[in-house]
Amino acid sequence: xxxxxxxxxxxxxxxxxxxxxxxxxxxxxxxxxxxxxxxxxxxxxxxxxxxxxxxxxxxxxxxxxxxxxxxxxxxxxxxxxxxxxxxxxxxxxxxxxxxxxxxxxxxxxxxxxxxxxxxxxxxxxxxxxxxxxxxxxxxxxxxxxxxxxxxxxxxxxxxxxxxxxxxxxxxxxxxxxxxxxxxxxxxxxxxxxxxxxxxxxxxxxxxxxxxxxxxxxxxxxxxxxxxxxxxxxxxxxxxxxxxx
Amino acid sequence: xxxxxxxxxxxxxxxxxxxxxxxxxxxxxxxxxxxxxxxxxxxxxxxxxxxxxxxxxxxxxxxxxxxxxxxxxxxxxxxxxxxxxxxxxxxxxxxxxxxxxxxxxxxxxxxxxxxxxxxxxxxxxxxxxxxxxxxxxxxxxxxxxxxxxxxxxxxxxxxxxxxxxxxxxx
Numbered sequence: 001x002x003x004x005x006x007x008x009x010x011x012x013x014x015x016x017x018x019x020x021x022x023x024x025x026x027x028x029x030x031x032x033x034x035x036x037x038x039x040x041x042x043x044x045x046x047x048x049x050x051x052x053x054x055x056x057x058x059x060x061x062x063x064x065x066x067x068x069x070x071x072x073x074x075x076x077x078x079x080x081x082x083x084x085x086x087x088x089x090x091x092x093x094x095x096x097x098x099x100x101x102x103x104x105x106x107x108x109x110x111x112x113x114x115x116x117x118x119x120x121x122x123x124x125x126x127x128x129x130x131x132x133x134x135x136x137x138x139x140x141x142x143x144x145x146x147x148x149x150x151x152x153x154x155x156x157x158x159x160x161x162x163x164x165x166x167x168x169x170x171x172x173x174x175x176x177x178x179x180x181x182x183x184x185x186x187x188x189x190x191x192x193x194x195x196x197x198x199x200x201x202x203x204x205x206x207x208x209x210x211x212x213x214x215x216x217x218x219x220x221x222x223x224x225x226x227x228x229x230x231x232x233x234x235x236x237x238x239x240x241x242x243x244x
Numbered sequence: 245x246x247x248x249x250x251x252x253x254x255x256x257x258x259x260x261x262x263x264x265x266x267x268x269x270x271x272x273x274x275x276x277x278x279x280x281x282x283x284x285x286x287x288x289x290x291x292x293x294x295x296x297x298x299x300x301x302x303x304x305x306x307x308x309x310x311x312x313x314x315x316x317x318x319x320x321x322x323x324x325x326x327x328x329x330x331x332x333x334x335x336x337x338x339x340x341x342x343x344x345x346x347x348x349x350x351x352x353x354x355x356x357x358x359x360x361x362x363x364x365x366x367x368x369x370x371x372x373x374x375x376x377x378x379x380x381x382x383x384x385x386x387x388x389x390x391x392x393x394x395x396x397x398x399x400x401x402x403x404x405x406x407x408x409x410x411x412x413x414x
Binding site: 047048051052055056058059060061062063066068071072074075076078079080082083084086087090091094095096097098099100101102103104106107108109150151154157158161162164165170171172173174178179181182183185186187188190192193195196197199200202203204205206207208209210211212213214215216217218219221222223224225226227229230233234236237 | 247249250253254257258260261263264266268271272273274275276277278279280282283286287290291292293294295296297298299300301302303304305308332335336339341342344345348349352353354358359362363365366367368369370371372374375377378379381382383384385386387388389390392393394396397398399400401404405408409412413
């Protein structure tokens with residue numbers, strides 16, 4: 001079982017190949033990108049380009065073969081209207097939470113909460129100066145994420161990455177703490193699933209917020225899995241680099 | 245219990261704001277304005293992806309894919325309606341929103357698949373975008389196992405969302 005898991009991880013690590021392909025498309029998609037892994041964004045854009053085109057082409061072919069052309073045509077004309085409808089529905093909620101969270105930010109709620117997380121985060125980020133700028137930015141970023149403060153979390157996260165780079169002298173290879181931090185951010189840790197709840201309400205859910213306990217448990221498990229695998233793979237990928 | 249969370253949360257923010265002498269109304273309006281800007285940023289992508297998903301679904305191609313993967317998803321107890329959502333979630337935020345909207349219009353939000361989709365949207369993040377933005381500011385070229393670990397987290401999230409909905413809501 002253990003070797004099976006290891007093999008799967010090796011397979012995922014080969015994902016690097018796709019990233020390298022994406023680098024080649026970087027200049028095409030992201031002319032201003034000078035290096036680093038901004039090409040990850042290039043990759044997402046690259047994948048979306050193909051997903052988008054292939055879906056539309058397959059729809060036309062499939063519709064013709066299956067004789068569903070009427071519905072496909074209707075979908076082509078109607079979906080954009082539905083998209084705007086969906087967007088308008090979400091707009092109010094997004095602005096409401098954006099406004100509320102700005103008040104929370106100005107009331108220094110993020111500072112207070114980030115103090116509470118320090119003892120916990122100390123165990124995740126090892127070998128980091130607890131009073132340093134990087135650790136402070138990490139605490140603030142995680143708090144902002146928890147509160148759903150997307151607009152505030154990203155600049156704080158970028159600040160944390162920049163300071164990690166300075167404090168750990170990383171060069172061109174990501175450090176253990178950097179990986180931990182990015183994994184923490186890619187596993188969503190928002191406390192209140194506002195977008196999901198608003199959409200549930202739009203489509204007539206009897207209890208839009210009933211998913212809250214499930215969301216919290218799922219987030220916690222996903223986060224734990226991400227962090228444990230990041231810690232476990234740390235030695236493995238370092239070894240791999242040394243062999244090269 | 246769930247009904248209490250949001251009103252109490254809002255009230256607490258207001259109390260904290262007043263205690264810290266924040267101009268709560270102007271700051272609220274300012275924050276809403278910021279969100280308005282970023283919300284309009286996602287609209288074009290949402291239109292593009294909802295058109296693609298709408299046509300794909302109407303052509304019957306989605307049913308064929310769902311039927312093909314159903315043995316695996318049945319084994320994992322994962323609703324087949326949520327497969328497209330799991331596939332697009334790590335790649336595109338607006339894509340996930342578009343798929344989520346289309347799932348909820350097909351099945352009731354209070355059905356098993358509707359609830360699992362809601363938990364997925366609430367508990368996972370756009371992995372590639374986030375990793376890209378964060379590494380983009382540094383000189384890092386070798387991200388080592390970042391993507392592997394992030395996708396592990398996403399996959400755990402998908403499995404757990406089905407499991408928690410089954411255990412807690414059904």
